[in-house]
Amino acid sequence: MASDPAHERQGHDAPHDDSHEDRAARIRRLLATEGPAVHENTVGFNEGRYESVARLDDYEALKEEARTIKEDAIERLPALVEAVTEAVEARGGHVHLAADAADANRYIAEVCTDADADHVVKSKSMTSEEIAVNDALADAGLRVTETDLGEWVLQLADDAPSHLVAPAIHKSREEIARLFEHTFDLEDPPETATELTRFARERLGEHLADADVGLTGANFVTADTGTITLVTSEGNARKTVAATDTHVAVAGVEKLVPTVEDLAPFVELIGRSGTGQDITSYVSLLTPPVDTPTLDFDADETGDPETREFHLVLLDNGRLDMREDDDLRETLYCIRCSACANTCANFQQVGGHAFGGETYTGGIATGWEAGVHGLDAAAAFNDLCTGCSRCVEACPVGIDIPWINTVVRDRLNRSGETDRFDFLVDGLTPDAESGGPPLQKRFFGNFERVARLASATAPLSNRLAATDVVRAAMERTLGVDRRRALPQFRRETLVEWFAGRPDPLVTDAFDDVTREVVLYPDLYTNHVHVERGKAAVRVLEALGVRVVVPPVGSSGRAPFSQGMVSTARAHAEAVTDTLLTHVEVGRDVVTVEPSDLAMFRSDYHHLLDDDRFERLAAASFGCLEYCYGLFEHDERRTEQFDVPPADRRVAFHGHCQQRTLGLDGYTEGVLERLGCDVATSTVECCGMAGSFGYKDDYYELSVAVGEDLRDQFTVEGCADRTVVAGGTSCVEQLDALLDRPATHPVELLARALV
Amino acid sequence: MSSVGSFTASLSELDVPWTRSTVDALDGVLDDVLAPPTVAAPLGLDGYSLTDRSDVTLDPTPGDLDGATTGLTAAGPAIADYGSVVVRADAAGSEPVSLYCERHVAVVAESAVLPSMRAAIGELGDAIRDGLTGAVVATGPSATADMGELVYGAHGPTEVHVVVVEGR
Numbered sequence: 001m002a003s004d005p006a007h008e009r010q011g012h013d014a015p016h017d018d019s020h021e022d023r024a025a026r027i028r029r030l031l032a033t034e035g036p037a038v039h040e041n042t043v044g045f046n047e048g049r050y051e052s053v054a055r056l057d058d059y060e061a062l063k064e065e066a067r068t069i070k071e072d073a074i075e076r077l078p079a080l081v082e083a084v085t086e087a088v089e090a091r092g093g094h095v096h097l098a099a100d101a102a103d104a105n106r107y108i109a110e111v112c113t114d115a116d117a118d119h120v121v122k123s124k125s126m127t128s129e130e131i132a133v134n135d136a137l138a139d140a141g142l143r144v145t146e147t148d149l150g151e152w153v154l155q156l157a158d159d160a161p162s163h164l165v166a167p168a169i170h171k172s173r174e175e176i177a178r179l180f181e182h183t184f185d186l187e188d189p190p191e192t193a194t195e196l197t198r199f200a201r202e203r204l205g206e207h208l209a210d211a212d213v214g215l216t217g218a219n220f221v222t223a224d225t226g227t228i229t230l231v232t233s234e235g236n237a238r239k240t241v242a243a244t245d246t247h248v249a250v251a252g253v254e255k256l257v258p259t260v261e262d263l264a265p266f267v268e269l270i271g272r273s274g275t276g277q278d279i280t281s282y283v284s285l286l287t288p289p290v291d292t293p294t295l296d297f298d299a300d301e302t303g304d305p306e307t308r309e310f311h312l313v314l315l316d317n318g319r320l321d322m323r324e325d326d327d328l329r330e331t332l333y334c335i336r337c338s339a340c341a342n343t344c345a346n347f348q349q350v351g352g353h354a355f356g357g358e359t360y361t362g363g364i365a366t367g368w369e370a371g372v373h374g375l376d377a378a379a380a381f382n383d384l385c386t387g388c389s390r391c392v393e394a395c396p397v398g399i400d401i402p403w404i405n406t407v408v409r410d411r412l413n414r415s416g417e418t419d420r421f422d423f424l425v426d427g428l429t430p431d432a433e434s435g436g437p438p439l440q441k442r443f444f445g446n447f448e449r450v451a452r453l454a455s456a457t458a459p460l461s462n463r464l465a466a467t468d469v470v471r472a473a474m475e476r477t478l479g480v481d482r483r484r485a486l487p488q489f490r491r492e493t494l495v496e497w498f499a500g501r502p503d504p505l506v507t508d509a510f511d512d513v514t515r516e517v518v519l520y521p522d523l524y525t526n527h528v529h530v531e532r533g534k535a536a537v538r539v540l541e542a543l544g545v546r547v548v549v550p551p552v553g554s555s556g557r558a559p560f561s562q563g564m565v566s567t568a569r570a571h572a573e574a575v576t577d578t579l580l581t582h583v584e585v586g587r588d589v590v591t592v593e594p595s596d597l598a599m600f601r602s603d604y605h606h607l608l609d610d611d612r613f614e615r616l617a618a619a620s621f622g623c624l625e626y627c628y629g630l631f632e633h634d635e636r637r638t639e640q641f642d643v644p645p646a647d648r649r650v651a652f653h654g655h656c657q658q659r660t661l662g663l664d665g666y667t668e669g670v671l672e673r674l675g676c677d678v679a680t681s682t683v684e685c686c687g688m689a690g691s692f693g694y695k696d697d698y699y700e701l702s703v704a705v706g707e708d709l710r711d712q713f714t715v716e717g718c719a720d721r722t723v724v725a726g727g728t729s730c731v732e733q734l735d736a737l738l739d740r741p742a743t744h745p746v747e748l749l750a751r752a753l754v
Numbered sequence: 755m756s757s758v759g760s761f762t763a764s765l766s767e768l769d770v771p772w773t774r775s776t777v778d779a780l781d782g783v784l785d786d787v788l789a790p791p792t793v794a795a796p797l798g799l800d801g802y803s804l805t806d807r808s809d810v811t812l813d814p815t816p817g818d819l820d821g822a823t824t825g826l827t828a829a830g831p832a833i834a835d836y837g838s839v840v841v842r843a844d845a846a847g848s849e850p851v852s853l854y855c856e857r858h859v860a861v862v863a864e865s866a867v868l869p870s871m872r873a874a875i876g877e878l879g880d881a882i883r884d885g886l887t888g889a890v891v892a893t894g895p896s897a898t899a900d901m902g903e904l905v906y907g908a909h910g911p912t913e914v915h916v917v918v919v920e921g922r
């Protein structure tokens with residue numbers, strides 16, 4: 001494991017020593033300082049990604065192909081290492097398989113010494129950041145110059161990358177101008193982006209001409225030929241190789257792909273996924289030593305290409321252990337395109353100096369940091385992944401990034417100390433967790449028990465919870481931010497209401513469908529938003545469907561998000577037992593809450609055996625999805641509704657997980673069919689994300705994310721629309737941010753029933 | 755659309771100027787697109803030689819590279835879908851010539867225009883196994899967004915001009 005990480009560079013917040021308050025304070029600071037530049041750039045990249053991938057005819061097939069190549073390559077990794085070693089050595093190059101950072105650095109320093117070098121130029125490489133090679137080479141008495149403009153800025157500022165692809169994304173043009181002016185003591189300092197670029201090009205041109213060794217990373221290395229692929233835009237990586245006689249490429253072992261032909265899908269996907277460019281300016285396929293004359297700028301002479309030297313340093317540093325780890329293995333498929341960061345609502349607000357570890361940034365950083373620097377390196381930022389899942393469809397190799405975050409959270413929970421307030425939740429929440437998840441996680445993770453007790457004692461529980469004393473205590477012991485309104489628990493749950501109500505009136509006007517459904521009484525619908533559940537029952541019955549609302553436990557979404565995987569699994573098994581008895585007699589499962597549907601249709605595959613997972617997944621539907629299907633069966637069903645004029649213009653926010661499942665279109669479809677004009681938000685997540693927005697560390701970040709959504713729903717043309725959102729969290733967040741109420745779509749349908 | 759047609763359409767979308775020319779008309783085209791001083795690597799077109807042009811320096815020294823405004827090289831394959839041209843490393847210095855100057859003029863034989871990235875990478879795979887040591891898929895000028903907004907001409911050329919040679 002690397003021991004001397006780049007985080008010691010000033011300006012990069014050491015992630016280890018952060019107590020509760022430090023974290024909140026750091027997030028607040030970054031929201032104010034680096035946030036605006038990060039936001040503008042990442043949102044631009046993310047929009048660019050949507051546009052660029054839409055221009056591909058075969059986007060999904062390319063992703064599939066890329067994924068398959070990576071799975072195969074990691075599977076056959078030892079053989080590929082052998083093959084590439086043979087290929088490189090056959091051409092006169094050298095390969096060093098480095099066990100860890102120290103080993104890699106020692107080798108690189110030796111190569112420099114042997115080449116009699118005193119100056120090393122570098123192109124951008126996260127792997128070289130991982131091993132902190134700059135510090136190691138400086139210790140060996142070498143000068144190192146970063147030649148990527150962004151990396152050079154960071155080197156001058158003694159700062160650390162905040163993004164996988166655009167390392168200085170957090171720096172504004174003005175800051176860079178000030179940095180150059182002060183560093184170089186300039187009389188007529190460059191100001192515009194063009195002037196700054198010219199200035200950097202000239203300065204770096206001198207360094208490139210002077211250097212002896214060129215150090216690059218590699219986006220891909222082909223095992224058959226030893227071809228180093230570099231995906232770049234500035235041209236500095238090309239110069240780093242062309243202008244120096246000795247080329248050292250540092251690459252994680254996971255960068256190996258079997259053949260040159262395997263590069264095709266990656267070359268098409270990487271730029272589109274990352275910065276939204278169809279392709280970057282330069283994709284270099286170098287099979288060194290390169291047959292291009294050496295350039296001696298001092299002597300103004302070119303030299304024989306034959307004198308070029310090449311070293312490939314393949315870095316293990318924990319990767320071969322990750323390969324053996326069933327949950328972390330997927331991380332090795334990552335091509336570091338940055339899509340998961342750009343698409344992440346939280347990352348967009350704070351960037352990689354909060355949402356990142358010692359080296360890596362964004363959602364996948366959790367996997368990388370845990371794998372190469374150790375579990376603790378992921379601890380400080382791992383909770384910033386809320387599991388919204390928007391990154392999953394953006395990832396060109398289809399990594400289940402939220403799952404990696406969940407697994408690492410689970411491992412961190414298990415390695416934790418028992419909290420001194422644990423007795424508070426122990427009686428309330430006997431869970432299946434060994435080790436000690438932090439108290440706050442246990443509270444939110446076991447929310448079902450809290451909700452049951454609160455319902456049983458409502459309205460007293462609500463009144464009690466609203467008092468200052470209790471809110472202060474909840475904030476102190478559980479980190480529940482007192483600025484958030486708490487859910488109002490209902491004495492009569494949906495299940496109780498259903499059991500006690502008179503016989504239903506099911507429309508029998510439609511004879512095409514004889515299905516019966518279980519309306520799944522999720523935690524919130526059952527205990528808090530009981531009216532929403534009743535609305536769903538009324539709507540389904542009006543459409544000719546028989547409904548049952550049996551007592552069923554909570555899906556396990558809550559403990560799952562807290563990284564309490566065993567508890568979540570226990571929930572999943574119990575819920576599936578109950579629901580499958582209904583499925584077996586021919587009932588479908590209809591959900592009100594998209595985050596629970598996402599459990600049934602997606603996350604349960606991590607928790608259940610395949611057969612049970614598939615049976616439940618195939619029988620589960622979102623309620624608007626179900627209505628859409630019923631409309632398709634018999635168009636006359638739309639006549640059951642007459643949307644009141646006030647509801648005919650709708651501002652709709654699709655729940656994040658609902659969008660990832662591809663289900664948001666059904667809500668739009670249903671509303672449009674009923675004559676509504678629908679304007680849909682383009683933000684990736686509302687920012688509430690279940691318990692996330694309640695936690696005092698993250699309250700302000702959650703609100704900042706929500707403000708993007710608020711802005712979209714308060715612009716002219718939207719400000720007067722009825723606000724509709726699919727998830728409980730989204731409705732709560734929108735209620736807190738807007739002066740007009742937000743509604744679940746099924747409630748809008750219920751009030752439109754004729 | 756033919757591959758050449760979609761290649762030039764892609765170039766236009768990238769704002770990369772292009773010209774179609776026969777070998778016979780090539781000198782006239784180069785008169786227009788070379789901004790002196792020019793360094794070059796041989797274009798590899800049968801029956802055409804740059805040695806006849808006095809305004810072009812072949813086998814440039816590092817100083818020539820630094821002092822030149824235009825770098826003239828052959829390129830191929832070209833990729834119609836992307837408007838990309840592939841610069842191949844060679845002992846004549848195509849790589850530095852295409853990289854160090856303000857303007858890169860890339861000369862592409864019509865027959866070297868392939869429809870897709872996949873086709874180009876397939877061809878490069880064979881070439882690499884045959885000994886090709888460097889191939890840069892170059893698309894438009896060099897660029898950076900690191901200084902606060904998009905700027906063309908980072909470390910590499912600020913402008914690219916593509917000449918498609920007909921009948922070759």
Ligand code: SF4
Nearest residue numbers: 334335337338340395
């Ligand atoms: S996890 Fe996927 S989306 Fe994120 S950087 Fe890696 S490849 Fe890109």
